[in-house]
Amino acid sequence: MNNTPIKTHIIDAGYTLAGILFCGFALKSFLVPNSFFDGGVTGISLLIHELYHVNIAYVIIIANIPFILMGAFQVNKTFALRTLAAIIGLALCLHFLPATQITSDKLLVSIFGGVFMGIGIGLAIRGGCALDGIEVLALYTGKRISFTISEIILGINIVIFLIAAIKLGLPTALYSILTYYTASRMINFVIEGLEEYTGVTIISGQSEVIKERLVMKLGRGITVYKGERGFLPESFDVSHPVDIVFTVVTRLELRRLRNMIHEIDPKAFVFTSVVKEAAGGVLKRRARH
Structure with a gap:
């Protein structure tokens, strides 16, 4: 009997679980206590949480549902189900994980918040799912307009950071851009690795x-x-x-x-x-x- 599929599922589940824990740690210990943001759907969720004081765990699930449904059509149903399970796992982590503010230094928050966030999202991608649905939206939109996926993601994130700058001040938005950049570099490193x-x-x-x-x-x-x-x-x-x-x-x-x-x-x-x-x-x- 070939045990390779079972082993693969276990490895994927391990990557996803580790990704959830890293993202939960980044959000609860760095970004949320300091009113910082990231790009993508996570950034939208953090912005809604900060402006309207809605529980971040609920916001992340609701904000990602349209993109999970989109992923079922653009990628496949397995990917969508895995992503749904990962998002629910992240929400549970955010709901039950105690909030421990590691530091209030803005530079440390922007760098290390982005590092842990990027590690988490990268591990989840290695596990065959996504903790942020923004790339699914970009893939869906890219088939209908002449922009590349990277350009679409950049455009969406520019809108997020502009709103953050208007509502919460330019310094917060600028530090959040640094968080997003750090996270994106870490995602690439985790996915590509040293190889x-x-x-x-x-x-x-x-x-x-x-x-x-x-x-x-x-x-x-x-x-x-x-x-x-x-x-x-x-x-x-x-x-x-x-x-x-x-x-x-x-x-x-x-x-x-x-x-x-x-x-x-x-x-x-x-x-x-x-x-x-x-x-x-x-x-x-x-x-x-």
């Missing part, structure tokens, strides 16, 4: 040696393009056939790869590009999210 992939293209006259080292020594898969090198200003008519080597490595392996190439051919032309998604081939197995 964020980088594409490397190598053009060298020593391509045969480089190919052998990449495969046999580093254990990387490679793709080879047939091309020509040369075409310099002083000898434009002179060119040579060359194998253009492309491979994908993690950030931790990039320095080792560059050193190896420099050792073989100091004049090799090497350029890198960020790989947002990578699967299959000869890649290290990474956490599913």
Whole structure:
């Protein structure tokens, strides 16, 4: 009997539970006691809570319901059910978790509130759900207008922070923007991790040696393009056939790869590009999210 699905569900549940606890801690110990905000649906919930003094636990559930329903159509029903369970779990955490204000220093609140919030949301995404429905809205809207998802999210957050600036003052809004930025960077780090992939293209006259080292020594898969090198200003008519080597490595392996190439051919032309998604081939197995 294959136990992989059961193991996967347990791991996903662990990620989600950890995400809920981190988000609950960020909200109860940093953001809520200091009247700070975040972006997205969480930011809207915090703004409503601050302006109308409605229990944040109830507001977060009600504010996310439209986006959960949207997620059922835009992603799938499993995602929507997981997100609903995670949002309810976060609401329970906010309702029962004792409020302990860690600090009132605005800079510390904005940075570490964002750090813990970003860790929580990132872990929930790794668990296959969302603790903030703003990206579902952006995905839904992006199919109907010509803006990208990032532009839509940015536009919504600008409106949130403008309202916060008008109602609660510019300093609070500015510190909240710092919170949002910190959280977004942490989300990217948690999702991508230290194994964020980088594409490397190598053009060298020593391509045969480089190919052998990449495969046999580093254990990387490679793709080879047939091309020509040369075409310099002083000898434009002179060119040579060359194998253009492309491979994908993690950030931790990039320095080792560059050193190896420099050792073989100091004049090799090497350029890198960020790989947002990578699967299959000869890649290290990474956490599913």
